[in-house]
Amino acid sequence: MAPTEILHDYYAILEVTETASEAEIRSNYKRLAKIRHPDKNGNNPDATAQFQLLQAAYTTLIEPASRHFYNFHHYPSIRPKRKDTTNAGGNPTSTSCAAEEPGDSAGDTGDAQKYACEIQRLDQKDKELRQEKSELSGRLFELKRALQRCIAALDKLQEEAEKDEQEDAARNTRYGHFFGAALSAEEKEAKSRRTTERNTGRIVREAELKRFQASADKIQSRIDDLRVEIIQTVVDRLLAERAQAREQARQKQAAREAAAQRARQEKESARRREEGPAKREAEAERRREQDLREYLERVRKEAAARKAKATEEMRKKEKARKEYLKRQEAEKEAKKQREVENKRKQDEDLKGDLEQKEPPAKGNGTGKEEEHPPAKPESIRCGHGKNWGAVRILST
Template structure:
């Protein structure tokens, strides 16, 4: 059942070209259904109506019969957005021109239909006239055959013998008059038939000329109708190509937008990742620094301090040593030999000191 009225451009609703196939329609419908579903647009009061329009567009275009009826109906019916499915009406002038062209073509179709009926009537009249013409020719041929038969009978030996048979003179004269009367009747009938034959011949010729004229007029109107249909088909192809190009342009713009969005998201993700890595690095560095501080604050500086060759700066007295320095095995603190004892003594104020072992440059506490 065809749509009762075209109020929306279903191709524009689905965002596809007029030449889109069934698979393209399904893909477009699924994509838009996920976007326009009322459950995902709770803040839009028109969400239900838009979704119903989408369903109506897909159910119409996915059915070949309904789609064909919709295309035929929407060729001249303007949609709600001021366009037609077959040809976009950009202004009132083009709409009026399309309506006028459609009206003229309908008048041509009606006139051609009447001419077809008129031609059929003339062909029937020609058939009847030809039948009468053949009948008259047959009657004339029969009269000629009767005349030939009478002439042959008179010239035969039996005619001569019959004429010379004994009988009254009155009977012979009566037979002679009868033959003359039949001959005159045949001549008169033949003349009448020949006149009727000429009249029927002229009638057939006239009917044939009229039929030919009607056929020429039908051919002329058919040529105009075919030309109009070709122009309409060309306009439809141009519009379909324009819609396809427009659809390709929109698809290209959409892909470019999606690619730009993907690049932007990737850039944001990379910036966020770098920020997280930097924050993690700073956090770990602060933890290491704090841990070292905590270890240095809680370190008792016990154990064997390792000798480190080379110039160093004492962390206690800030004196620069030229030959070597001593380094705490627990916290890694460096100090000169003089400050090492003070640092160890300060770290063991709360502990019981153990016996000292003197060396040439340091003291060991167990």
């Protein structure tokens, strides 16, 4: 699967600038997806990885929250690394979260170190969530391709079944019965075998279709959950950064107050001067945090709505499928009844034709009807004669 390492330049992968709009990002993604699709690059062993990396870049930059997080935290360190090499270990340096020895300035540095460790933990969590999301997106892509193949196979089986039904219908007509070539025993056996194989194939394909659809729905649900978790991680990291910034500002303020040794009046004046902006900044900070919480809640509701909509659509599809199967059964039964009725009418027509063509028998001259015993089986040329009663012949 394609990695979602934060060292990738997603703007370069999508061939857009840093100020590109969502429309430009979407347009370039569609264009590049057609070019880099694995089906069109069968000779390239890295085609799948490159395509999934393209998907990861699109997923990150198309969402405003994840794009802001990427621009603010990762992209500044990625730009110089296009030309420069990484550090000696090949990995970016990170803040160590090892426990510090108690003592010197433990109260001053403890909170700042705690926030730094929390930010590092959230970065790692975000990386893992995006990795999982990318892997699931790749699996979902393959499942959708498998679903398309199953649907195509079922359509082909349906076409073959309809073709056989049309041939049977043509053979069972009046003219087909008398002038059409009858099926030999080998042909009947081959036809029966094809029907059995087709029914078996349909059962197998329908089972695969249900299994693939269930897996795709499960993966899509997990991707939706991961999207919410990623946004939550981004929000938590932003909040941790702001808390860290506030703590650092507090420490600097305390250091300035301890070093200044100013008079009470000067300190009070400085406090009054800083109180107004600090209050406004705190209020602005509170509003920003509230906006972030509201945005997260809205995203959660949208994800729940999408999940409910998908469930409802699946229910409707299943209902429509059952109704379709029921209609098919009704149509088959009606067709069978029509064929029986047509057969009966054909028999009656043939019987009437034969009765009209029968020559009058010579009578005994009395003008009375004369009953004759039923004809012998060998004297009946018409195949329907065995079903008739005694023949009454008027004497001339």
